[in-house]
Amino acid sequence: MANAWFETVAEAQRRARKRLPRSVYGALVAGSEKGVTLEDNVAAFAELGFAPHVAGLSAKRDLATTVMGQSISLPVVISPTGVQAVHPDGELAVARAAASRGTAMGLSSFASRPIEEIVKANPKTFFQIYWIGTREQMRARLQRARAAGAVGIIATLDWSFSHGRDWGSPYIPERLTLREALRFAPEALTHPRWLFSYLRAGHLPDLTVPNMADAGEPAPTFFGAYGQWMQTTPPSWSDVAWLREQWDGPFMLKGVTRVDDALRAADAGVTAISVSNHGGNNLDGTPATIRVLPSIVDAVGDRVEVLLDGGVRRGSDVVKALALGARAVMIGRAYLWGLAANGQRGVQNVLDILRSGIDSALMGLGHRSVAELSRDDLVIPPGFTRTLGAPQPPG
């Protein structure tokens, strides 16, 4: 067998594309509308440059930090993704990989594995919740997460049900019935390694979302839960404050891009925010998260921990985000491609790539630890940043 190790996230993506059936790969690429935000998330990182030193470099660098009370060995956390059918071990492989590399994991409400199983594999698990259903149902989901041992909550609120893509959306069945399996067969049969991994595991993807099950009820299908979401009135800021009060522990609000929202989140008492546009899957035309990060960091100061997610593909991207004030980043597609390419080892491979990329950038910049990074380390082109939701200077 060819060497399963890959040297960059781009190579993991190439392998994922080759290995996965077209519609599964398409579900990972995701994005929305024209893909402006999806592309800008990645492209904006490349606009930023570094200002390296040539001597006085440190022989050892410390990458460790903490996020929401959890010590992590590198400033990279697994962002929650509700993606089914990438790999038979799914989120379990991701949880094991993150634990083996000393970092934390966000588990999506739409994950294919139950929270109880994931916390056992990685005790540093944050459970991600959407505003779906009644307050009682949400409270019950939080209680279940608490009983399972989740160490924090990620509330993701940036979703506006945008479903069209210029490059076409993948077909995802409600359930993988025999009829659906036959319809899917040509795609699956031309991707035998993917199919074989499921046959070896003894099951096909079941496309249910166990963490959305009401007590004593079977897990709903992804589309069943999604339908309930579409019928739920979106939350007000007092609903956000209510949700935060239901969890007496670390709580992150994910999806913030505006200064005024960041300040409101801080007022609601959150522990952390993730500056995020849902990986460009939501309202297309939202700027890259790295462009809006500095204004949010400046506005909230030390009131909350600020993380960033969106477009992180390299260790140097992580370093750029930290230099602009993020405490850590979260990754989505990067680990999903690793998972598709080589299961748990593929996710470990991605985390190792990021770790060595962070380390090498820190070395070049002459720092001993991630805590020393600052805007001085970067070349920021004029007009790079964007400030949303704050008074603009005249002109």
Ligand SMILES: Cc1cc2nc3c(=O)[nH]c(=O)nc-3n(C[C@H](O)[C@H](O)[C@H](O)COP(=O)(O)O)c2cc1C
């Ligand atoms: C296929 C896919 C599914 C996602 N599902 C969820 C989800 O269930 N919950 C959530 O909070 N974010 C979800 N996200 C967003 C990610 O947590 C994260 O914000 C995003 O992927 C970061 O961008 P990146 O993929 O460029 O790293 C999803 C992203 C992708 C690509």
